[in-house]
Amino acid sequence: MTSARQTAVITGASSGIGRETAIALAQAGFEVVLGARRMERLAEVASETGGRAHPLDVTDAESIEAFVAACPKALDLLVNNAGGALGLDTVEAGSDEEWLQMWKTNVLGTARVTRALLPAMRRAPRAHIVVLGSIAGFETYSGGAGYTSAKHAQRALTRTLRLELLGEPIRVTEISPGLVETEFSLVRFHGDRERAEAVYKGMTPLRGEDVAQCVLFAVSQPAHVNIDEIVVRPLDQATATAVHRR
Numbered sequence: 271m272t273s274a275r276q277t278a279v280i281t282g283a284s285s286g287i288g289r290e291t292a293i294a295l296a297q298a299g300f301e302v303v304l305g306a307r308r309m310e311r312l313a314e315v316a317s318e319t320g321g322r323a324h325p326l327d328v329t330d331a332e333s334i335e336a337f338v339a340a341c342p343k344a345l346d347l348l349v350n351n352a353g354g355a356l357g358l359d360t361v362e363a364g365s366d367e368e369w370l371q372m373w374k375t376n377v378l379g380t381a382r383v384t385r386a387l388l389p390a391m392r393r394a395p396r397a398h399i400v401v402l403g404s405i406a407g408f409e410t411y412s413g414g415a416g417y418t419s420a421k422h423a424q425r426a427l428t429r430t431l432r433l434e435l436l437g438e439p440i441r442v443t444e445i446s447p448g449l450v451e452t453e454f455s456l457v458r459f460h461g462d463r464e465r466a467e468a469v470y471k472g473m474t475p476l477r478g479e480d481v482a483q484c485v486l487f488a489v490s491q492p493a494h495v496n497i498d499e500i501v502v503r504p505l506d507q508a509t510a511t512a513v514h515r516r
């Protein structure tokens with residue numbers, strides 16, 4: 271028997287893709303450490319996975335510091351998943367506050383958590399950083415500039431990390447999904463359930479589990495294999511705006 275289990279930190283594990291990724295990784299044998307702001311929701315995922323839940327706001331430096339202090343000293347896998355969109359306003363009508371929140375969560379959040387956990391990843395024999403990007407990282411759509419600019423920037427950050435970590439045993443993977451039915455649209459539309467449901471109306475979106483399987487695939491490759499990127503969409507979606515609805 272090998273000794274310790276591999277450890278994984280998943281940010282934004284209280285719902286959607288993060289939650290399903292935590293479950294899939296735990297089932298694959300990882301010891302999971304979960305971070306998010308909604309502790310009751312996170313506690314449910316912790317009990318489902320046998321993992322540990324710690325409060326984390328990726329937009330807050332002190333919160334990140336406290337979270338990292340509770341993380342394993344040697345870390346095998348970091349899944350930078352916390353993120354999302356706010357609003358669907360044109361550039362002309364966009365709100366600075368929403369744009370800042372999107373950039374702070376998706377871009378700076380990924381940078382800060384990665385920076386804070388790199389020392390722990392260097393203490394493991396080898397490590398892996400997975401970033402939940404989006405097709406919004408390389409496509410655009412009307413009303414989406416706040417989110418697409420953040421995901422474009424997050425993608426640039428991920429690609430830069432791969433260059434900067436070249437020569438170290440740390441893999442870097444970006445998972446770029448299309449439409450996934452999670453709480454993403456509910457958050458984007460500030461709790462307007464009808465508007466959120468309309469996003470997936472008449473088509474079959476991906477489920478969080480589908481994306482979690484992509485994470486698992488990337489993570490399960492032999493150590494010398496780096497899956498740079500997985501772009502995954504529903505069969506009913508060809509681009510951010512070309513969606514087949516019945």
Ligand code: NAP
Pocket residue numbers: 281282283284285286287288305306307308309311326327328329351352353354355375402403404405446447448449450451452453454455457478
């Ligand atoms: P979701 O169900 O809304 O989950 C978002 C997660 O991020 C929640 O656990 C939320 O937890 C966490 N989060 C948000 N802000 C945070 C903060 N400041 N600090 C810590 N955690 C925070 O949406 P999802 O679809 O699973 O989204 C996960 C990732 O996939 C995001 O990066 C998103 O951009 C990306 N993505 C989603 C889709 C899609 O169609 N759904 C497509 C492509 C990419 P708390 O609110 O409890 O903090």
